[in-house]
Amino acid sequence: MIALLSRDLKLAFRAGGGFGLGLAFFLIVTVLVPFSVGPQSSLLAVIAPGVLWLGALLACLLSLDRLLALDWEDGSLDLLATAPLPLEAVVTIKALAHWITTGLPLVLAAPVLGVLLNLPQAGFIWLVVSLLVGTPALSVIGTFGAALTVGLKRGGLLLSLLVLPLYVPTLIFGAEVARRGAIGMETSTPLLMLGGITAGVVALLPFASAAVLRVNLR
Amino acid sequence: MTTSVNRNSLWAYANPKKFLQTSERVLPFFWITSGLCLVVGLIWGFFFTPDDFRQGSTVKIIYLHVPSALMAINAWFMMLVASLIWIVRRHHVSALAARAAAPVGVAMTLIALVTGAIWGQPMWGTWWAWDPRLTSFLILFLFYLGYIALWEAIENPDTAADLTSVLCLVGSVFAILSRYAVNFWNQGLHQGASLSLDKEENVADVFWVPLLVCIAGFVLLFVALVLYRTGTEIRARRIKALLARERVGA
Numbered sequence: 001m002i003a004l005l006s007r008d009l010k011l012a013f014r015a016g017g018g019f020g021l022g023l024a025f026f027l028i029v030t031v032l033v034p035f036s037v038g039p040q041s042s043l044l045a046v047i048a049p050g051v052l053w054l055g056a057l058l059a060c061l062l063s064l065d066r067l068l069a070l071d072w073e074d075g076s077l078d079l080l081a082t083a084p085l086p087l088e089a090v091v092t093i094k095a096l097a098h099w100i101t102t103g104l105p106l107v108l109a110a111p112v113l114g115v116l117l118n119l120p121q122a123g124f125i126w127l128v129v130s131l132l133v134g135t136p137a138l139s140v141i142g143t144f145g146a147a148l149t150v151g152l153k154r155g156g157l158l159l160s161l162l163v164l165p166l167y168v169p170t171l172i173f174g175a176e177v178a179r180r181g182a183i184g185m186e187t188s189t190p191l192l193m194l195g196g197i198t199a200g201v202v203a204l205l206p207f208a209s210a211a212v213l214r215v216n217l218r
Numbered sequence: 219m220t221t222s223v224n225r226n227s228l229w230a231y232a233n234p235k236k237f238l239q240t241s242e243r244v245l246p247f248f249w250i251t252s253g254l255c256l257v258v259g260l261i262w263g264f265f266f267t268p269d270d271f272r273q274g275s276t277v278k279i280i281y282l283h284v285p286s287a288l289m290a291i292n293a294w295f296m297m298l299v300a301s302l303i304w305i306v307r308r309h310h311v312s313a314l315a316a317r318a319a320a321p322v323g324v325a326m327t328l329i330a331l332v333t334g335a336i337w338g339q340p341m342w343g344t345w346w347a348w349d350p351r352l353t354s355f356l357i358l359f360l361f362y363l364g365y366i367a368l369w370e371a372i373e374n375p376d377t378a379a380d381l382t383s384v385l386c387l388v389g390s391v392f393a394i395l396s397r398y399a400v401n402f403w404n405q406g407l408h409q410g411a412s413l414s415l416d417k418e419e420n421v422a423d424v425f426w427v428p429l430l431v432c433i434a435g436f437v438l439l440f441v442a443l444v445l446y447r448t449g450t451e452i453r454a455r456r457i458k459a460l461l462a463r464e465r466v467g468a
Contacts, residue, residue: 144388148368148381148384148385149368149371151372151377152371152372155371158364158367158368158371161360161363161364161367162364162367162368162385164360165357165360165361165364165389165392165396166388166389166392168357168392168396168399168400169392169395169396169399172396172399172400172402172403173399173402176402176403190402193399193402197395205388208384208387208388211384212380212381212384215377215380215381215384216377216381218377
């Protein structure tokens with residue numbers, strides 16, 4: 001398991017591209033927002049938590065189609081499927097690698113981008129906490145979507161269509177934690193819900209992803 | 219265990235031939251009764267019920283809105299059951315029935331959304347509000363689109379059936395999650411249930427009877443459409459198999 005994780009991480013770091021791409025996309029989306037809604041700092045402060053969450057979500061989505069596709073093309077996915085490691089563990093590791101290379105940098109970059117959008121002082125800590133709790137769910141759900149579309153030639157657009165509706169609960173609760181934190185309200189209820197969703201998704205969805213992957217590898 | 223399937227068992231219809239024979243026999247019945255119910259229910263509802271004292275004649279869109287909303291959810295539920303049957307027992311008719319039901323479900327969801335918007339404009343003063351019920355129907359609509367797109371995208375029919383049924387299962391869980399998440403996110407404008415059996419706040423009897431007739435009409439129409447479309451899917455697959463056999467033989 002650790003060997004697989006370190007292989008995926010090495011590939012992501014050394015092959016370049018994929019690692020920085022999500023971050024750059026996140027930055028650009030955030031920079032474009034003031035151009036589209038205007039530079040009034042009071043307005044930006046109100047929408048900052050939601051925009052940052054949406055940007056992080058889209059940046060996560062961007063790298064999903066390469067999550068399994070590269071291994072599918074060169075055949076290493078077939079080898080992984082016949083390896084002693086259960087396929088459920090393989091997809092969990094894949095999701096973890098995706099989170100470390102995409103989700104975690106987004107979490108770390110979010111406060112910096114929060115400055116650009118004039119996020120209120122109190123909001124920074126809650127933004128980071130909500131992203132930290134919520135992004136693993138995004139990676140795991142995304143792995144399920146990637147497993148569904150791995151065999152398709154032009155799966156990219158279909159992948160977004162399948163995955164985005166599944167992101168709705170995570171986005172609602174995550175953005176709610178960040179929003180409430182920014183205006184100094186109680187955040188424990190949505191945070192608990194968000195944590196519940198992440199825990200449930202991490203525990204159950206790898207089984208669905210592995211089942212789907214088996215069908216695709218048949 | 220007996221070797222032959224009991225003729226009266228539900229599973230006998232897993233045989234495509236038997237399914238086609240029976241569905242062809244009962245289809246005229248469903249077409250005619252659904253047509254009758256819809257004509258009677260809609261004419262009764264539109265022309266022979268009094269206007270509501272607050273909502274005026276706009277209340278009459280209820281005869282399209284409520285039945286289609288009901289069927290939009292039940293169509294997904296039917297797809298869920300059919301997908302489960304496919305996963306557990308691998309009956310092709312079941313997978314094809316789920317595939318056949320999806321576009322009908324989309325149509326029902328669209329009717330519910332559009333009639334709701336037309337109703338909402340004079341009543342709430344807006345075509346659209348981000349109300350929990352409206353929002354969850356929009357999300358349901360997106361789930362339908364994804365499900366159909368996945369069916370269309372995959373060439374191998376068995377793979378497509380497997381993947382879409384897993385998507386249907388996972389999607390159901392997430393659809394329910396979204397329903398409650400959306401509730402948490404925004405309190406609504408939409409009225410409560412108008413047809414529950416245990417509450418006082420039901421619609422008045424004059425509206426209630428034609429509404430029931432309309433609902434019956436929509437249910438029968440749904441059954442008829444799904445049977446018909448499933449038959450079409452079975453035949454389309456047979457033609458494909460015949461063509462493939464011809465090509466190999468020649």
